[in-house]
Amino acid sequence: MRLHCPLCGERDHREFTYKSVALDRPTDEGWSDAWNDYIHLRENPAGPQEELWWHGAGCGAWLVVTRDNRDHAVLGSRLASERGGES
Known part of the structure; x- marks a missing residue:
């Protein structure tokens, strides 16, 4: 699988480390149902x-990669900072 880094170009996936699905973090301070769900x-x-x-x-760089988990097809990527605060 190859991933496109907006700064470095197309690279082998072994140069990258997967973190998780990109989710929006709750903005609540303290424990809440939103944090429990997150x-x-x-x-x-x-x-x-x-x-x-x-x-x-x-x-x-941290990237948000759009990938189809059924066949590992990479559909796009962008810098995580362009997503709106997720890192």
Whole structure:
């Protein structure tokens, strides 16, 4: 599988480390139902999803990669900072 880094270009996936599905963090201070859902209740749909990847063997950027988890097809990528605060 190859991933496109917006800063370095197309690279082998072994240069990257997968973190998780890219989720919006709750903004609540303290414990809430939103935090409980964020930590414990995750969807696992088949199909395209946004994921966080770190380009550790390259520029060190965090990326949001859109990937189809059924066949590992990479549909796009962008810097995580362009997503709106997720890192």
